[in-house]
Amino acid sequence: MIKKTFYFIATLLYLYSNIFSQETQLFYLSGKDADSPINWEFMVSKGRNSNSWSTIPVPSNWELQGFGEFNYGHDKNKSDEIGFYKHSFNAKKSWEHKKIFIVFEGVMTDTEAKLNGKICGPIHQGGFYRFEYDVTNLIKFDDTNLLEVKVKKVSENESIEIAERKSDYWVFGGIFRPVYLKILPKEFIERTAINATHDGKFNIDVFLSKISSAKNVRVQVVNIKGEKVGKAFEKEIHNSENMVTLSSIIENPKTWTAETPNLYYADITLNKEKQIIHTVRERFGFRTIKVREGKGIYLNDKIITLKG
Template sequence: MILKMSGFGLAVCMLFSLPTFSQTKPVKQVQYLSGTDNVRTKTWDFWATGGRKSGAWSKIEVPSHWEQQGFGSYNYGRDYVTYGKNFRFADEKGIYKHSFNVPLSWKGKAIFIVFEGSMTDTELKINGKSAGPTHKGAFYRFRYNISDKLNFGKLNQLEATVSKMSSDNSVNNAERLADYWIFGGIFRPVYLEAFPKEHIEWTAIEAKADGTFNMNVHLKNVKAGRTILAEIVDDKGKVVATGKTTTTSDSLVNVKTTLKNPKLWTAETPNRYQVNISVQNAGQNIYQTKEKFGFRTLEVRKSDGIYLNGTKIKMKGVNRHVWWPETGRAINPAIDLMDVKLIKEMNMNAVRCSHYPPDQSFLNICDSLGLYVLDELAGWQKAYSTKAGIPLVKEMVIRDVNHPSVIFWSNGNEGGHNFDLDAEYGKYDLSKRTVIHAHHKPGNAFNGIDCNHYEDFYSSKKILADTNIYMPTEFLHAQDDGGGAASLADFWDLHWNEKRGAGGFIWDLADEGILRTDQNNIIDVNGVNAPDGLVGPHREKEGSAYAIREIYSP
């Protein structure tokens, strides 16, 4: 593996891959089928249908992009612009095979296979049987219940066919026809989850600055009359509040409690609590899980500003791609930590996940160290269809809903907004975060926030004189480090002093330079398209990084 990690970095990666509970307790059990990240991979069998090393069985490391393993062909998302109307993207498929055992002790449990991210359509068979419908969409966690397809005590065969381009044109429009590198392959981990028959599927938490705690608990096969116990634990391990309820025949229950004088979560004071949740029968735990969360109240006050815990906040933000030159979008928690520390070192307080949800570990670190996060559904300049987008919104929100760092949902980028999806976020988010539209044309303010991109100083003043809060989700483009900090002091003073100024997000953090395995390992930034970071592809600091740190200093 080309990526070199320090001992500290490896320790961080191991920390984020540890199981949640001892396996002797009635908890979810996890077995990785792939590696956990781009440093700790596992070898699977692989067949590419086109491009380099195609037409024969070989081996591939998982998770990875197959281009970085020497297979297939490279494409940049704007190649259709560069090469004209007759251009066609490489449309390879990758066929993965892997054999695995399942513990005999898992017999009778509910067993799921989970993919954290796979580009782009994924069709799965277990022991020759279809696991379910083809999943369409690259950046989202999805899973199949495979309990009835497994052989216990002997080998099982996984076969996944991954299509680089989707059979749904709206998915290609949202994810692939974009100003960034596009790849193929299973680029995030794959693992099994085993649950007791009665278990909790997921939770949604609303924890406010006044100490009120409200949690929806989504149940699976839990019988009526069970007790759902929630214990809130502080950073010293002390139980500081409890709540409970009794189940009925419904699959959803709600638990409430109150904590007096909680320590609040902000980017400057990222205080977190943990809630331990148990399903009990006659006082005995039959299932338990836990969630980290933070007490905070976020308000968007129309024609005024964004308030957290009653204090107006302004974004000193940057856009971030998930990126490492040797491995593309297959990364690890040490890289996530590096980026969060780098952003905070520049005295920034916010990050926009452009243009797709990040790895889970990145959000965990934003929660822990303190960054405000715009969590974005893919849609570079065209949107998912309603049919394609509805399940992807659900997958994104269910995964990310309890992260206190996530303050807004961003429904696509620069025209990639399907208005039919705006109401979908609130179906799964108990705290009803505001949905924004990160757009690039005037007149597209949404929910009282104007996010218009790349306005100059004078047009920005004009927008700020209007009725909407102004929070540009892209400004001061840093191509070739030519604009990352240019005039930032003037823009920041403007936003700081204007009532409706909410700050903004510079484009972007790091150059998207990819190590080309087909070109003697040169680092390619696709001409002028991808060298647009404040730092280089390996996070080499450029001039803007130092200027931003000074301008944003307290």
């Protein structure tokens, strides 16, 4: 009896770990939001509390933490401060055969990142854009890693300064959105694009990366409670292609409007025969938006009256 119980528990643990390993894992290096930040080492080049190392909560803007100078968008001469960040973290040994990306949800403004003394990739410019670097070959597994980030408050790209910074609001610097590691299998679903219209037509483009052994992509639509809606549908991958398009029709879907924001999930799996290699879940709504010349904006074939 004890032996049977042991094997049962071992099987459950194996299945759980196998399912978990197929999903995208996120490992936060910062806080998940401004209400739960994590302190990093920090120094700013000019202004208040400059030229000495201390700590700063991440995510945040450094001006709001007592560093640098406040500037307004219409100021002709803004303080061209540079912020320097350091943060150490341990990488799990279980990640060793995965793809590892470091993701910055938003940094103001020009960003250079190093991991263990090596540049992660090109300098990113633009404060409102999510960006990421593949650090698989830079990370040290089962060891301590040092992340260094250099942030310029004033962008060297004049078009970005005009578009983002010369406006009627305060101009800030810093890592103001979360930073995390994204851990993926070697073959993975890179991203998806869903077009689901109010008549139940469902189309999805699934973009794939590093495909070598995967055979097909499978999609199952479920409602917000996780209950299956319609039958699953799939498509084979040919010649290591990096994008496949799948289509289906869902009978009588609950449509999305501002008054009734009905939502669904699409569970997308990348498969090798009966083995799931990677799985992602995307949220979406069935809705159709059209602009009709001389008439206006229509949502699900009903006109939208704009006021104001």
